Amino acid sequence: MTTIKQLRGYYWQHNRLIGNLGDTLVPILLKALGYKLVTQAATGAQVLNPESLLLTIGSLLTEHDLGLIRGPVEVWGCGWKGMPLPPSLLARLRICAVRGPQTVAGLGLSPDTPLGDPALLLPRLTTLHRPPHNRTIVIPHFYRSRLMPVGQRCRLTGCDELISPLVIQPQGLGRRGWIIQAVGLAKSWLRLGLRPFTPWGAVERIAGAAFVLTGSLHGAILAQAYGVPWAAYEDGYVNAPPKWLDWAAYLGIRMEYVTTLAAGQQWWQSQGQRGRVRDLDTLLRAFPYPLTNE
Numbered sequence: 001m002t003t004i005k006q007l008r009g010y011y012w013q014h015n016r017l018i019g020n021l022g023d024t025l026v027p028i029l030l031k032a033l034g035y036k037l038v039t040q041a042a043t044g045a046q047v048l049n050p051e052s053l054l055l056t057i058g059s060l061l062t063e064h065d066l067g068l069i070r071g072p073v074e075v076w077g078c079g080w081k082g083m084p085l086p087p088s089l090l091a092r093l094r095i096c097a098v099r100g101p102q103t104v105a106g107l108g109l110s111p112d113t114p115l116g117d118p119a120l121l122l123p124r125l126t127t128l129h130r131p132p133h134n135r136t137i138v139i140p141h142f143y144r145s146r147l148m149p150v151g152q153r154c155r156l157t158g159c160d161e162l163i164s165p166l167v168i169q170p171q172g173l174g175r176r177g178w179i180i181q182a183v184g185l186a187k188s189w190l191r192l193g194l195r196p197f198t199p200w201g202a203v204e205r206i207a208g209a210a211f212v213l214t215g216s217l218h219g220a221i222l223a224q225a226y227g228v229p230w231a232a233y234e235d236g237y238v239n240a241p242p243k244w245l246d247w248a249a250y251l252g253i254r255m256e257y258v259t260t261l262a263a264g265q266q267w268w269q270s271q272g273q274r275g276r277v278r279d280l281d282t283l284l285r286a287f288p289y290p291l292t293n294e
Contacts, residue, residue: 006038010053015175016169016175017177024167024199025203051071054074054076055078061080061093062081062085071092076096076287077098078103080107082240090108094288097286098113098114119222136213136261137206143237149193151193158262163202163219165216206226209223225277230264233264235259253275
């Protein structure tokens, strides 16, 4: 029996029952590469990075997030939020790749730093099991998911259905506060119609859509990865505009935020469809550990 190697890693809300869609792609991606994600407290012979921590997806290159992590950090595909890092934190980072060119410029990294969000690799590393449904979907931002009932948001945007970025993480069962989170999720489903998904269930729904209107950055990244037209959605709030601009700079397009499906489709026709994903082989080769499953 082959023993799966482990990598110590971190992502936002990693130990909670309810996670944020983009961040919860981390264990899926590492599993596809042949590794099991474990926490920074993990030890043992199967842990390949006992003295460091791997960051792979998320806008984690901030003083706050890096301050939660002890010791050296390996970065593969993360992005920034528009705030510079102090030299003491930069010195702890081994940069293998970052999300986009504005992260490179903002952190003063080498111009030849590999670029790309690792979620772009999912179509290459995994297999979908559901056929396309060809419906238009809206994805609110994590912080805005409970702002209004699903039906109201769909009417306002003109989309067929809503995918919540609040996804269920099995590893959160039994953790501190998990019952309160589960009750809150059930209430949101009953009161707002906010149907819960697993991370992979949400990925498959996005991959099968006709159009994705999204306030979640990884809603856009997943749509781009699977060849689904998309647009950046704002409902009076845009979380961390610098990360959206970094993503747009990576694709080579001009970012706009829209409030409806019709406006999003118009932006896609005039601007979004021009976006191009860069060479993913370069991103994959920058992964700091052996590629056992690729």
